[in-house]
Amino acid sequence: MDEVELRPSGPELPEEAPASPFRIRDFALFWTAGAVDGLGTCASSLFLPLILLGAGYSAGLAGLVATVALISGLVVSPVAGVFADRWPRKPMMYTAALVAAGAMGSVFVTVALGHVVLVHVLVAAVVEQAASATYGAAASGTIRRLVPPEGYARAIGYLQARDQAVQIVGPTLGGVLYQLARWVPLLADAVSFLLVAVLSKAIRADLTPGREGPAGSFTRDLAEGLRFVCAQPFLRFVVVWTAGINALLGALYFHAVFASHAQGASPSSIGLILTLAGVGGLLGALAAPWLVRRVAAPRIVTGASWAMVPTAAGLAFASRTWAYGLLLSGVSLIVPSVVVVLQTRAVLVTPDRLLARMGTVLGTAGQGVAVLAPVAAGVLVAAYGGRTVALGCAGAFAGLALYATGRAGLVAREAS
Numbered sequence: 001m002d003e004v005e006l007r008p009s010g011p012e013l014p015e016e017a018p019a020s021p022f023r024i025r026d027f028a029l030f031w032t033a034g035a036v037d038g039l040g041t042c043a044s045s046l047f048l049p050l051i052l053l054g055a056g057y058s059a060g061l062a063g064l065v066a067t068v069a070l071i072s073g074l075v076v077s078p079v080a081g082v083f084a085d086r087w088p089r090k091p092m093m094y095t096a097a098l099v100a101a102g103a104m105g106s107v108f109v110t111v112a113l114g115h116v117v118l119v120h121v122l123v124a125a126v127v128e129q130a131a132s133a134t135y136g137a138a139a140s141g142t143i144r145r146l147v148p149p150e151g152y153a154r155a156i157g158y159l160q161a162r163d164q165a166v167q168i169v170g171p172t173l174g175g176v177l178y179q180l181a182r183w184v185p186l187l188a189d190a191v192s193f194l195l196v197a198v199l200s201k202a203i204r205a206d207l208t209p210g211r212e213g214p215a216g217s218f219t220r221d222l223a224e225g226l227r228f229v230c231a232q233p234f235l236r237f238v239v240v241w242t243a244g245i246n247a248l249l250g251a252l253y254f255h256a257v258f259a260s261h262a263q264g265a266s267p268s269s270i271g272l273i274l275t276l277a278g279v280g281g282l283l284g285a286l287a288a289p290w291l292v293r294r295v296a297a298p299r300i301v302t303g304a305s306w307a308m309v310p311t312a313a314g315l316a317f318a319s320r321t322w323a324y325g326l327l328l329s330g331v332s333l334i335v336p337s338v339v340v341v342l343q344t345r346a347v348l349v350t351p352d353r354l355l356a357r358m359g360t361v362l363g364t365a366g367q368g369v370a371v372l373a374p375v376a377a378g379v380l381v382a383a384y385g386g387r388t389v390a391l392g393c394a395g396a397f398a399g400l401a402l403y404a405t406g407r408a409g410l411v412a413r414e415a416s
Contacts, residue, residue, distance in 0.1 A: 021155040026205045027146045033199035034139070035162050037097070040192025041132070042170020043185040044104060047178045048125065054182060055116035065122050070371060073129035074364055080137035081360030082221045085353055089207040092138040093200040100131035101193035108186035135196070138207075140359025144347060145205045152344045153292045160285035160336045168278040171271075210352040225357025234349060235358065237407045238342045241305075242366040244400045245335060248393050250373025251380075252312060252331065253277065255393070256324040258378060259386035269321040273328060280329030284336035297341045298408040304334045305401035312397050316390035341411070 021027045049062040084092055103124040110116055147155040177184040216224070229235045253274065260270050291300065311330045318324050350358045380389045 021147050021151050021158060024147060024151075026203045027155060029199050029203050030139070030142060030146055031158060031162055033093075033196045034159065035166060036192045036199070037132075037135070037196045038163060038166035039170050039173060040189040040196075042166060043174035043177055043192075044189035046171055046174050047182070047185050048107075048121070050178070051111055051116065051182050051186075052118065052121060057118055061118060065118070065125055068122060069125035069129045072126040073133040074368055074371070076130040077133040077137055077360045077364050077367075078222065078225070078357070080134040081140075081225060081357040082218060084134075084138040084141055084356030084360075085209050085221065085225070086211075087209075089138040089141055089209065089356070090200060090203055093135050093207075094197040096131040096135040096138070097193045097197035097200060100128045100135070101190045101197065103127040103131065104186055104193065105190035108183050108190055111183040111186055112181075136363070137356050137360050140363070141209060141352070141355035142205075142207050144352060144355060145207050146203075149348065152347055153340055154289040156343050156347075157285055157289035157292075157336070157340050160288065160339060161282055164278060164282040164285050164332075164336075168275060168282060209356070221357070225354060225361055228350070228354050229358060229361045232349060233407075234410055234413075235346060235362070237404075237410060238346055239362060239365045241301075241338075241342065241400065241404060242362060243369045244396070244403075245338075246366040247369040247373055247376075248308075248312070248396055248400070249331065249335070250370045251377045251389070252315060252328060252393055254373060254377035255381055255386055255389050256315065256328055258381045260321055260324055262381075262386070263319070265321050273321060273325040276322075276325030277328040277332045280332035281336060284333040285340075288337040288340040291337050292340055292344075296412070297345070298412045300337050300341050301411050302401070302405045302408050304338045305397070305404040307334050308397045309394050309401060313391060313394035316387040316394070345411075 022031070045066075049059075049066055052062040052065060053059065080092075107121055107124045110120060143152065143155060143159075173188075174185050177188055229239065256273050257270055260273060308331055311327055311334075314327045315324065318327060346358065346362065347355070377389065380392070384392075
């Protein structure tokens with residue numbers, strides 16, 4: 001593996017990190033922008049299909065809109081990563097937020113006026129997802145400029161905790177807003193994007209990526225990001241582990257939903273499953289920085305990977321809703337520490353000029369397989385039953401744990 005510079009390029013950072021990243025003004029703004037963005041998106045995206053159904057469109061068309069929008073985000077993400085490593089990242093962030101605000105604001109107006117048109121909703125959803133992917137690509141290259149290296153683990157842990165909290169609060173907030181009027185979640189989403197633009201523009205740090213020489217062609221820059229990830233053994237491990245975990249967690253979540261529904265569980269009980277899983281993820285993210293400082297990185301990665309095996313197997317024998325929730329909560333509790341370890345080291349081994357492309361390659365790989373999880377879980381549960389699917393997931397977790405154990409030395413080298 002080629003030697004890389006572990007100190008960040010760019011402006012000088014303080015020798016000693018503050019007690020908390022939140023004492024860094026720009027990090028607090030960045031964290032808050034992500035929280036506002038996530039809450040607004042959760043408030044609208046979960047209920048957009050219901051708005052289409054209420055306008056008389058079929059469930060198939062409503063699902064198609066959601067699927068096409070998600071795919072558009074996946075397609076745009078690596079493209080945006082190239083430009084985020086070329087252009088100043090802060091203008092990309094607030095411009096993308098403004099575009100998303102315009103897209104969702106237009107849907108809010110049409111829904112409020114009672115003129116819902118499928119093509120307009122589809123185009124607006126695609127634009128919003130593309131803009132969000134662009135914002136995410138630019139944001140993935142910012143942590144190095146906001147926090148000194150010794151604060152990476154803690155900062156990434158707080159970002160993980162933020163995202164978990166949003167997943168818990170967002171759907172409930174969306175439900176409350178939807179009860180007021182079906183256009184209110186859309187208005188909240190549009191306003192949230194405006195706030196994200198304001199918060200992003202208020203960041204004072206220079207987020208412009210460092211470059212070595214003039215920019216190459218688009219295809220060359222895109223290929224350079226892919227080659228960099230493929231050439232680094234540690235980043236290859238991160239891609240495989242992240243993609244595998246995302247696929248298996250998605251399959252387990254939807255397995256629990258389908259199996260509980262088959263056993264006659266009420267919608268509120270099924271919602272409890274996902275709530276407990278979200279709480280587990282939040283607690284795991286909050287504990288991750290503390291754990292990372294006290295336990296060797298290879299032990300965290302291998303220990304967590306093996307701990308998921310019996311937890312997943314337990315789902316095969318669960319028969320109560322609360323049991324599904326607690327087991328999924330256990331899995332969600334374990335994952336964040338590994339994510340913090342891997343993301344921290346991924347930032348350290350990546351040059352500043354490649355940060356956005358590295359982040360979008362890892363993100364696209366993880367999200368791409370997760371998109372297939374609901375379909376795969378539904379087909380497999382229908383064909384083979386919930387117990388077989390859960391045991392199959394446990395076996396896949398064991399294979400992933402074996403892979404992590406075999407790469408423990410690689411994790412240890414990057415941690416040193």
